[in-house]
Each structure stands twice: as structure tokens, then as C-alpha cells.
Amino acid sequence: MLARFLERVNFSSKWKDGFTNMKNSISAIAGGALFIYVVGFLLGKAIILNDLAPFAIAFFAVMLLRKPAIANILAVVITLGALTVSWQHAIYIGGAISLLMIAYGYLEKKGQQDVSLLPYQVLAATIISKVAVLYWLTELTNYTFVMAGLESALALLLTLIFVQAVPILFGRMTSRILKNEEIICVFILIASVLIGMSNWVWYGVHMDQIMGGLAIILLAYAGGAGIGAAIGVVIGLIMSLANPLLMSQIAIFAFAGLLAGLLKEGKKVYVMAGFFIGYITLSIYMRPGIDLYPVFVEIFSVFFLFSLVPKSVVNYITGLIPGTSANMWNQQEYKKKVKELVSGKVDRYGYMLGELATTFETKNIKRNQEADFQQLIEHVADISCQNCNRYNRCWQTEFYKTYQGFVDIFIRFESGETVSHQRLPKDLNAKCVDKKRLLEVLYQEFKAFQKEYYWKGQVEECRGLLAEQLKGISQVMGQLSVEISKEGLEFSKQEVEISRAMEKLGLSIQHAQIVSLEKGNIDIRVTKNGCGQRDECEKILAPMITDIVGENVSTKNKRGCNCANEECILTIASAPVYEVEYGFVSIGKGGTFVSGDSYEGIDLGNGKYVLAISDGMGNGQRAREESQAAIKLLKTLLQAGLTEDTAIKTINAALMLRSSEEMFATLDLAFINLFTGETKFMKVGSSPSFIKTGKDVEIVNGRSLPVGILHEIQYSLEQRVLKQGDYILMVSDGILDSIRHVNDKEDWLRRILLQISCDDPQEIADVIVEKVLRFNENEVIDDTTILVAKIMPYQPEWASISIPDSKKLVTA
Structure with a gap:
């Protein structure tokens, strides 16, 4: 209505701006700013230590920053609150607010206003206005000047406090998690508002005691004993600054909040009972001869208001408090x-x-x-x-x-x-x-x-x-x-069980987070204090979790275990059914140390293991660089999560683009699933592999060109299921080329493997190379590499530890 009126009447720009600001202020009241005005009025009349009033100017500064649309009316309301104390106090508060608005508006116009400058603006406005009032209206002495400086410093400090508290109390009600410092700032703002009620007394009943008690019992019910005691101390302390005779109120409020919070698990009645016992007990003890009638009226007034608080408000407050x-x-x-x-x-x-x-x-x-x-x-x-x-x-x-x-x-x-x-x-x-x-x-x-x-x-x-x-x-x-x-997924109960079981063994655990309890894919992240190389993870933690989850687990990705003063962060994961032990021999052409072949056993995690041999073109250092490049790139791609097919195609393209010269390398790969024993043999221009199972040896052949030759790479793929005690023999072409004057070289090597009776993979590799060299009169005609791997059952280093009365976690 007011906006339409302004549009029809041809006021000057100045008058229009004035009416527009008034319209905004009226709309703000309807929009919920009335509560802010009430708080501003109470803070305007809040005084501590008989003469200090740092609350109003700090609160106004924060609201000027956050809600500038209501600043004009808020300034008037705060000044009216100060007027209820004295006209000199109103001039001081009004002057400080005016100076602050001038400084704020000047910097805002230049685009230099920032929240970091606000406390200093409050400091300057407060001390200038206070000294001016003392000089012109009362008396400026050394004592009053020092107190003016103290009041300005308190205003600066309260500005920093209210900057954190105001958005929580007057912002939008969104679920968020408060820090402990933010909770204390809110307590201080609440206590500051209660000081403005310190002179509201009817027949001995103090309004500030009722509202303070309501804040304490409400927060104790929402946050527990610690929060109840903390807000009791803060409110009692700040209220005692306004009235030194209420110093005992610190202990009364703290004890009442503590007992109320201890009974928060019960209903409101139990919380009221705890508050009543704590409040009455210390009131009688610390105030001998006190008239109990006003005390009972205050307590039951608190209970009445507390019973009217909706459950949704309690739930909202509870959600803000950590723990x-x-x-x-x-x-x-x-x-x-x-x-x-x-x-x-x-x-x-x-x-x-x-x-x-x-x-x-x-x-x-x-x-x-x-x-x-x-x-x-x-x-x-x-x-x-x-x-x-x-x-x-x-x-x-x-x-x-x-x-x-x-x-x-x-x-x-x-x-x-x-x-x-x-x-x-x-x-x-x-x-x-x-x-x-x-x-x-x-x-x-x-x-x-x-x-x-x-x-x-x-x-x-x-x-x-x-x-x-x-x-x-x-x-x-x-x-x-x-x-x-x-x-x-929600594993909070299981995480608590693990933490309790660890505590029974004396382990200092900070946090246990369960990512997965799926059978064969257990993933638990643990944060604990470092053990100073005492290997608590392997000796105690993993065996204990093995007993709880009902399957073997092992530790992985440990960080910080070596130092007793740091956090140790590790992952507890499912241990595989099998593990791979391998031996190798690699000799360069002519018996040199530099071989053009490269090999590696790669643990990809999640129960996947890869055996790899690569033979670079030719001999010597250049061939070694090519084969190593293929192996390193393969390892990087597979650990990044790419599939075997994509990894091989990428290596092929990379070798083709690496040089304008003809460069290629063979790849002989065995992908082993350590949970099931399923093995995929992928061959790209490589020699046959051999699988020894008991007294039988199977040959795995492949027919394809090396990587780096053709644009469209082709590889052979064979799948087998291995079990405990099986051996995998992988060789480069130097082994077979050394078996001269034999028609079926693969069968010759198969019979040699059958004749070997030793169990150690390294010993088997040594014996085969020795027999091949002897057969070839100790001449190494090409780069020669052999890799022998044995499939072995996984054996945890430490037996599981059974924890008495611990609940077993069900794995999916």
C-alpha cells in the first residue's frame, strides 16, 4: 500500500527515500524482525559493573552488516532502551551508533567495507562517543577514561562474539553442526540479553532468573550435562557482573544445569526434577535466610515455559550440538x-x-x-x-x-x-x-x-x-x-562395538569407520595413536577384528605408525584366500647384467595380482628401456583402475607414437584372483607359459604380434582356475631359443619342469636356467628371463584374538 502511495504522489527524491526506508522497516517487522528489536531494546539497557554498556553497539554493528534494511529502526529501538536507564546513557549509545553508521556508510560507498574492519569501527565509535559524553555531560577523570577504554575493548570483543552468534540465533533455521566456540558465543549473547531484564522484578520474582533458568534447562535437555553446566556458568557469570550480589548464582545455575542434563535421557519431568533439586539445594546452602516463595515462583515459571516448548524446537537445538x-x-x-x-x-x-x-x-x-x-x-x-x-x-x-x-x-x-x-x-x-x-x-x-x-x-x-x-x-x-x-551405509552400532572391543585391549582408538562389511570385501578405516613401531596394527588390531568379523583381515595403507606422537591411519581389509610367492632369473645376452627383458609382480589390491614379463626389441639398454616403459605404463594404468583390454591397447598406441623408429615389445601377463584362483593369461607376442599342477604340466600358448607394431592390437586370452600348490612358469623367448637342436622345445621344457622336485619358486627358476645353459654349452644367445610363481594359502602372521563378551559383526 505504501509503495503504491509513493508511486502516485510526486515527492522529492529525498522524501521518497525516507518513506521507502520506513516501508522496508515496517515490512521487516512483519517478516520476523520484531524479535531482533526486542533483543536490541534489552541490550540497549544492559549495563555491567555499574557503568559499562558494550553490548548494544556490538549487536547493532553485526545487525548493520547482516540486515542493513532494519538498521534505522533498530538504532531507534536500542536508543529507546538506553533511555530507560538515563538520558546521558541514551546520548552515549545514540552517538556511538551514529558514528558507526557514518563510518560504515562511507566505506560501503567506496566499496571497502569488510567484516574484518567492523570490530575496529566499533572500538573507535564507542570510545569517541563515551569520551565526548564524559567530557560534556559528566566528568572526565583518569578513572573514567580508563573505564571508557575498557568498555571500548569489551565492545570490540563482543563484536567478534556476536558475529558468530547472531547468524545462529537470527539466521535461517538450517541444520548444521556448531563448533564449541560457536556454542559459547550463543551462550554469551543469551546472557547479555538477560542483563537487560535485570530490573524487571515483581514482588521479588526476577524475570532474568526465569528466562535464564529456561535457557539452561532447555539446553541441558537438548545437549546433556556438559552443555547444561556450561551455559549455567556463562549466564551466572555475566549476570553477576550486572549485580555483584548474585555471585552465588554462578554455582546455582551450573549445578542445576548439570543435574538437569544428567537426566536428559528421561522425559521432561526428570529434567525438571534434576533442575529443581540442584537449584533449591544450592539456593538454600549459599543464601541462608532467603525467602523461598519467589524462588519457587521462578522455578515453576521456568517449568511452565519449558513444558510449552515444542518438540521440534528441542530437536532442532539438539541437532546443532556436537555429540x-x-x-x-x-x-x-x-x-x-x-x-x-x-x-x-x-x-x-x-x-x-x-x-x-x-x-x-x-x-x-x-x-x-x-x-x-x-x-x-x-x-x-x-x-x-x-x-x-x-x-x-x-x-x-x-x-x-x-x-x-x-x-x-x-x-x-x-x-x-x-x-x-x-x-x-x-x-x-x-x-x-x-x-x-x-x-x-x-x-x-x-x-x-x-x-x-x-x-x-x-x-x-x-x-x-x-x-x-x-x-x-x-x-x-x-x-x-x-x-x-x-x-x-549406517554402521554406527558396529563401529561402537569395534571401538569398545579395542578399549578392552587397552588400545587408544580415536575413530573407527566402517565402509563395507561385505564378505570378501571388508573395509574398515581406523584412526589411532601411533604405537612407535610396536606393530599394534598387525599384532593386536587385525587379529581382534578377524575374530569379530569372522574372516581373515589384514592391514593396508598405514600412515604414521612409526611415531608415537602422531596419528596412525590405516585400513583393515579382507585378507585374500591365496598369496603369490615368485622367484626369477634375468640374464642379458652374452651373460651381461643389462637385459632387454623386464618383469614384475604387481599387487593391484582388492585381491588382484599380476605377473608380467616384457621383452623389448633387440638387446641391451635400448631394449630394456622399451620393456620397462611397457611394464611401468601397464602398472600405472591397472592401478588407476583401467581394464586389461584398455591398458594393453593404450600401451600399444603409446609405443607406436613414442618414436618414428620401429619400436615394439612383447607382453606376457597373468592376472590372478587371490580370492577364487581364477587366472587370465594374456599374451601379446610372447612365449608360451606353463602351469604345473601336481604331476601334470599344461602349456598355455598365444599367437599374436608384439605391441607397437600394428594399429589394431590383437592378443590371445586363456583362462584357468588355479589352486593351492600350483606353479606358473613364464619365460621370455631367450629360454626357448637357447634350446637348440630340439624339435619340440616346449615339450622339452615341460619335461624338465616335471622332473624338478623342489618347492621353492626361486630354486625352480635357478634349476631351469642352469639346465638350459648347460644344454646350450653355457652360451647365452639372447636376453633370458624366467619367472616362477607359486599359489600359496594366505597365512596371517598372528592368530585371531577373541574378546570376551564382544558381539560378532554379521558380514553380508
Whole structure:
């Protein structure tokens, strides 16, 4: 209504602004600012130590920053509150607020206003206004000047406190977790407001005692004994600053809050009983001869107001206080929402990368070499023959002969032959009038065509590699999204059981977080104090959790265990059914130490193990660099989560793009599932592998070219299921090449493996290499590498520890 009125009446700009501000203030009252005005009025009349009033100016400064629309009316309301004390006090408060608004408006206009400057503005405004009032209206002495400085310092400190407390009390009611410092700041703001009620007394009944008691019993009911005692101390202390005769109120409020909080698990009646006992007991003890009638009225008034508080308000307050059940639930809900958000974004990014990979694959069209060659010939004809008087004869009447002549010349260029204008094809030599220029154009354009063709091929290779990489990353992100979705399940009860069991053994555990209790995929994150290399994790923690979850677990990813003064963070994960022990021998050509072969056993985690041998092209250091590059890249890609197929294709493309020279390497891989024994043999240009089971040896062959030769990599794949006691024998081609004068070299090596009776993988590798070298008269004709692995049952280093009366966790 007011806005429409202003639009119709032609006021000056100044009057319009004034009425607009009034309209905003009136709307703010209707919107819930009335409570802020009430608080401002009470803080305007709040005084401590007989003459100090730092609360009002600090509160106004924070509200000016957060709600500037209501600043004008709030300034008036605070000044009216100060007027109830004295007119001199009102002038002091009004002057300080005016100075603050001037400074704030000036900096705001320049765009330099910041929350960090607010306390200093409050300090300056307070001391200037206070000293001016003391000088002009009362008496300025050394004592009053010092007290003015103290009041200004308190105003600065309260500004910093109210900056944290005001958003909590007057902001939007959103669920969040308060820090301990924020809770204390809220207590101080509540106690400051209660000081403004210190002179509201009816027949001996003090309003500040009733409202203070209500705040204490409400927060004790919501937060427990610690919160109840803390707010009791804060309110009692600040109220005693306003009235030194109430020093005993500190102990009374603290004891009443403590007893009320201890009974919070019961209903409101039990909380009221605790508050009543604590309040009455210390009131009688610390105030002998006190009139109990006003005390009973105050207590039962508190109970009446407390009974009217809705449960939703209590639940909201409980959710803000750390350590409460509602707060823990809020934390779980917050984590769940964050994980859902992250999971959704990761899933969308994965889908986007998959679509990009599809786009690159669609555009990876095979080149038509014949069409490109035809365009080259047409281009040369346009350059060299277009203006020749024999053009029609050559390119119309005798088109085929001319075309074939150009093709013959290009073939001779490609073979590296030097072509002179005297040695042109017979037909061209007979009819071309400018042979020398024609040959120069043909040579230049052919070289340009070769370069362009080569770089187009490189671009297509890079495009294919990028498509494979994007597809692999998309798959990894999809798996990550699923894993994130699985995490964050509600395991709070099981986490408490684990923590209690650890405490029974005397372990100092800070936090135990269960990510998964799925059978074979247990994942528990533990944070504890460092043990100073006493190996508590392996000796006590893992055996104890083994007994609780009912399956073998082991420690992984330990950080900080070596230092007793630091946190130790580790992961307790399911232990595999099997483990791999391997031995190896690697000799360079001619018996040198530098071999072109590389090998490695890679633990990928989650019960996956990889045995790998790579043979670089040729011998010596260069071949070793190629094979090591293949092994390192394979390890990096697999540990990043890429599939075996994507990893091998990426290695192939990387070796092809690594150098313009011919570079390749073989790959012999065995992927072992340590939970089931399932093993995948992937061979890329590598020698056969052998599986020894008891008295039987099986040969695993593969037929494919090494990586780095062809654009489209092909590999052989064989799957077997291994069990305890089985052996895997993997060799480079140097082993088989050394078995000369034998028709079936694989069968010869199979029989040697059958004859060996020892169990140690390293000993088996040594024996085989020794027999091969003896058979070849101790001559090492090529790089020779052998890798022998044994499938063994997993044996925990320490037996499980049974905890009396501990509950067993059910694994899915």
C-alpha cells in the first residue's frame, strides 16, 4: 500500500527515500524482525559493573552488516532502551551508533567495507562517543577514561562474539553442526540479553532468573550435562557482573544445569526434577535466610515455559550440538547427501567421457589410399601440365598411359630410387616437352604427400588412443560412482562395538569407520595413536577384528605408525584366500647384467595380482628401456583402475607414437584372483607359459604380434582356475631359443619342469636356467628371463584374538 502511495504522489527524491526506508522497516517487522528489536531494546539497557554498556553497539554493528534494511529502526529501538536507564546513557549509545553508521556508510560507498574492519569501527565509535559524553555531560577523570577504554575493548570483543552468534540465533533455521566456540558465543549473547531484564522484578520474582533458568534447562535437555553446566556458568557469570550480589548464582545455575542434563535421557519431568533439586539445594546452602516463595515462583515459571516448548524446537537445538544423537544423524544425512551429489556428478562425468570416446571412434574413418593417390596425380597435372599445348593429348586421348607413367615414377620414388629426366617411363619420355620441370614437381609433391599422409596417420592414431583412454576413464568413473554409492551405509552400532572391543585391549582408538562389511570385501578405516613401531596394527588390531568379523583381515595403507606422537591411519581389509610367492632369473645376452627383458609382480589390491614379463626389441639398454616403459605404463594404468583390454591397447598406441623408429615389445601377463584362483593369461607376442599342477604340466600358448607394431592390437586370452600348490612358469623367448637342436622345445621344457622336485619358486627358476645353459654349452644367445610363481594359502602372521563378551559383526 505504501509503495503504491509513493508511486502516485510526486515527492522529492529525498522524501521518497525516507518513506521507502520506513516501508522496508515496517515490512521487516512483519517478516520476523520484531524479535531482533526486542533483543536490541534489552541490550540497549544492559549495563555491567555499574557503568559499562558494550553490548548494544556490538549487536547493532553485526545487525548493520547482516540486515542493513532494519538498521534505522533498530538504532531507534536500542536508543529507546538506553533511555530507560538515563538520558546521558541514551546520548552515549545514540552517538556511538551514529558514528558507526557514518563510518560504515562511507566505506560501503567506496566499496571497502569488510567484516574484518567492523570490530575496529566499533572500538573507535564507542570510545569517541563515551569520551565526548564524559567530557560534556559528566566528568572526565583518569578513572573514567580508563573505564571508557575498557568498555571500548569489551565492545570490540563482543563484536567478534556476536558475529558468530547472531547468524545462529537470527539466521535461517538450517541444520548444521556448531563448533564449541560457536556454542559459547550463543551462550554469551543469551546472557547479555538477560542483563537487560535485570530490573524487571515483581514482588521479588526476577524475570532474568526465569528466562535464564529456561535457557539452561532447555539446553541441558537438548545437549546433556556438559552443555547444561556450561551455559549455567556463562549466564551466572555475566549476570553477576550486572549485580555483584548474585555471585552465588554462578554455582546455582551450573549445578542445576548439570543435574538437569544428567537426566536428559528421561522425559521432561526428570529434567525438571534434576533442575529443581540442584537449584533449591544450592539456593538454600549459599543464601541462608532467603525467602523461598519467589524462588519457587521462578522455578515453576521456568517449568511452565519449558513444558510449552515444542518438540521440534528441542530437536532442532539438539541437532546443532556436537555429540548428540540428533547431531550424529544430521552428520550422517549430510554425508549421505554429499556422497549422492558426488556420485551423481562422477557418474555424469563418466557418461560425458564415454560419449566423447564414441564421438572420436565415429570420426576415426579409415583412409582411402587409392583416392588420396588419385588426388595427388590430379594435383600434379594441374601444376605442371595445365598450360602445356599437349595437355589434351596426355590427359584425354592417352589418359591411362600418362596416369600409369606417373604411378611408375611415384613407385620408384617410394622405393628410394633416384630418377633422372632421362630415365622417365618410355611413354612420358616420348611426349613430354619439359621433362626436367615435370620430374621436379613430381618429386616435391610426392614428398609433401608422404609427410601429409604420415601426419594424418599420426593424428588418427592419437585420436584412437584418446578414444580408448576416454572409454577407460569413463569405465573407471562409473565404477567409482558405484563405490561411492555403496559407502556411507549406517554402521554406527558396529563401529561402537569395534571401538569398545579395542578399549578392552587397552588400545587408544580415536575413530573407527566402517565402509563395507561385505564378505570378501571388508573395509574398515581406523584412526589411532601411533604405537612407535610396536606393530599394534598387525599384532593386536587385525587379529581382534578377524575374530569379530569372522574372516581373515589384514592391514593396508598405514600412515604414521612409526611415531608415537602422531596419528596412525590405516585400513583393515579382507585378507585374500591365496598369496603369490615368485622367484626369477634375468640374464642379458652374452651373460651381461643389462637385459632387454623386464618383469614384475604387481599387487593391484582388492585381491588382484599380476605377473608380467616384457621383452623389448633387440638387446641391451635400448631394449630394456622399451620393456620397462611397457611394464611401468601397464602398472600405472591397472592401478588407476583401467581394464586389461584398455591398458594393453593404450600401451600399444603409446609405443607406436613414442618414436618414428620401429619400436615394439612383447607382453606376457597373468592376472590372478587371490580370492577364487581364477587366472587370465594374456599374451601379446610372447612365449608360451606353463602351469604345473601336481604331476601334470599344461602349456598355455598365444599367437599374436608384439605391441607397437600394428594399429589394431590383437592378443590371445586363456583362462584357468588355479589352486593351492600350483606353479606358473613364464619365460621370455631367450629360454626357448637357447634350446637348440630340439624339435619340440616346449615339450622339452615341460619335461624338465616335471622332473624338478623342489618347492621353492626361486630354486625352480635357478634349476631351469642352469639346465638350459648347460644344454646350450653355457652360451647365452639372447636376453633370458624366467619367472616362477607359486599359489600359496594366505597365512596371517598372528592368530585371531577373541574378546570376551564382544558381539560378532554379521558380514553380508
